[in-house]
Amino acid sequence: MHRHDDFLQRALLLAERGMDAGGGPFGALVVRQGEIIGEGWNRVTTDNDPTAHAEMVAIRNACRALGQFDLRGALLYTSSEPCPMCLAAIYWARLDGVIYAGSVEDAAVAGFDDVFIGEELCKPVEARTLPMIQGLRSEAQAVFRRWLKKRDRVDY
Numbered sequence: 001m002h003r004h005d006d007f008l009q010r011a012l013l014l015a016e017r018g019m020d021a022g023g024g025p026f027g028a029l030v031v032r033q034g035e036i037i038g039e040g041w042n043r044v045t046t047d048n049d050p051t052a053h054a055e056m057v058a059i060r061n062a063c064r065a066l067g068q069f070d071l072r073g074a075l076l077y078t079s080s081e082p083c084p085m086c087l088a089a090i091y092w093a094r095l096d097g098v099i100y101a102g103s104v105e106d107a108a109v110a111g112f113d114d115v116f117i118g119e120e121l122c123k124p125v126e127a128r129t130l131p132m133i134q135g136l137r138s139e140a141q142a143v144f145r146r147w148l149k150k151r152d153r154v155d156y
Helices: 002-020 054-066 084-093 105-109 115-122 137-149
Strands: 026-030 037-040 074-080 096-104
Touching: 002 026, 002 037, 002 054, 002 074, 002 096, 037 054, 054 074, 054 084, 054 105, 074 105, 084 115
Parallel strands: 074 096
Antiparallel strands: 026 037, 026 074
């Protein structure tokens, strides 16, 4: 457990650094076999990028460092429980697990309440507050059929 605490301390230090640099109070790192392979802090406001959460930045940096999109065998350490977007990215990256410090409730107290997004994701598409309109489905299906026939595709 001591090692987990060391990596969580690093995530919290990154959160502080990011805050001091004008970003939000979040930090994260990706660790494989005891080695940090990617880290980052929240850059939403500094980069004007709503997807630049600390976890996303750390995952991007780890993938870039390894030259691959699959992070199996690695853990993500983060200063706060991941939001729905980051959690989805964690699944896509195939990380083995997440170790976090602050809870969703702690983040909400600090003004970062993403409970609404989680609730929206559980609703059927037609019941969400964000209008979503489907069009050209058969054309999209044709693209997917072409993908399935592609001999040199890289599955992920």
